[in-house]
Amino acid sequence: MSERVALVTAAASGIGRAIAAELASTGWRVIVADIDEVGAQTVEELGTGHVFVQCDIGDPDQVSALMTHVSGQFEQLDTLVNNAGISKPALIGELDRADWDRIMAVNLGGAYQLTQAALPMLRRATAASIVNISSIHAQTVLPGMVAYAASKAGLDAFTRSLAIELGPKGIRSNAVLPGFVATRQWTDWLDGYDRERRSRIEAEIAACVPLGRPCAPEEIARVVRFLAGPDASCINGVSLLADGGLSNRSYLLPSAG
Numbered sequence: 001m002s003e004r005v006a007l008v009t010a011a012a013s014g015i016g017r018a019i020a021a022e023l024a025s026t027g028w029r030v031i032v033a034d035i036d037e038v039g040a041q042t043v044e045e046l047g048t049g050h051v052f053v054q055c056d057i058g059d060p061d062q063v064s065a066l067m068t069h070v071s072g073q074f075e076q077l078d079t080l081v082n083n084a085g086i087s088k089p090a091l092i093g094e095l096d097r098a099d100w101d102r103i104m105a106v107n108l109g110g111a112y113q114l115t116q117a118a119l120p121m122l123r124r125a126t127a128a129s130i131v132n133i134s135s136i137h138a139q140t141v142l143p144g145m146v147a148y149a150a151s152k153a154g155l156d157a158f159t160r161s162l163a164i165e166l167g168p169k170g171i172r173s174n175a176v177l178p179g180f181v182a183t184r185q186w187t188d189w190l191d192g193y194d195r196e197r198r199s200r201i202e203a204e205i206a207a208c209v210p211l212g213r214p215c216a217p218e219e220i221a222r223v224v225r226f227l228a229g230p231d232a233s234c235i236n237g238v239s240l241l242a243d244g245g246l247s248n249r250s251y252l253l254p255s256a257g
């Protein structure tokens, strides 16, 4: 089989980095696209043959430049992983229009534009696939996450639309919905609390996730590798929960044990 090529957005760190590492360790050539120049170091750590392109996925001009660069270096693209996603918690009454627009531009607009621009390269692959990194917020919501939840629900609908439009062209599209994943985004959030409150929150997370812990980025990466590869050859249009069972839980009643 010829060398498989994957483009992973926001792959300098966190879940994207774990996806890039998982694919690289299983023989893929990986293009890491990230707003942070630390992506150059990430690519070095992946080994030889991988590429870093600095890109703000929420900026249409930079996304165009990214695809020009990628199509100049590679003939075909076997997998596109739309992983870039940001949030800025705010209740609906306090949510700035600029923050709404930015969240939509990165989480949804970037996935749309990159998918469209990558289509010619995906069509040249023999069994191409798109994996969109959504979130449990697409299905189960919390106060203060209105823009993020709307963007991720949109990403799931986008994924299903791609599945029916691109399936006949041999391109599968699926979404992965993580719950709590221990990345920098997550530790930065916990670091905002003092020690006592942080350990209370950690205990609450352990109580509400049936597995009793957050997922590791590497666990999400293995799900992505499965969906991207031949073992998932008939899976098209699913939103796959990878949340340790978190979203199966209804009301949390600590006193009921």
Ligand SMILES: NC(=O)c1ccc[n+]([C@@H]2O[C@H](COP(=O)([O-])OP(=O)(O)OC[C@H]3O[C@@H](n4cnc5c(N)ncnc54)[C@H](O)[C@@H]3O)[C@@H](O)[C@H]2O)c1
Residues within 6 Å of the ligand: 009, 010, 011, 012, 013, 014, 015, 016, 033, 034, 035, 036, 055, 056, 057, 058, 083, 084, 085, 086, 106, 133, 134, 135, 136, 177, 178, 179, 180, 181, 182, 183, 184, 185, 186
């Ligand atoms: N961490 C979680 O608990 C969790 C849960 C559910 C879903 N997700 C989703 O998983 C994806 C990755 O999350 P994470 O926790 O690894 O994120 P993260 O905050 O750790 O960031 C990962 C990378 O995103 C890059 N990035 C940020 N904005 C960018 C932009 N505009 N363009 C390009 N790169 C950009 C950063 O530079 C960083 O390298 C996101 O779509 C997120 O919504 C995360």
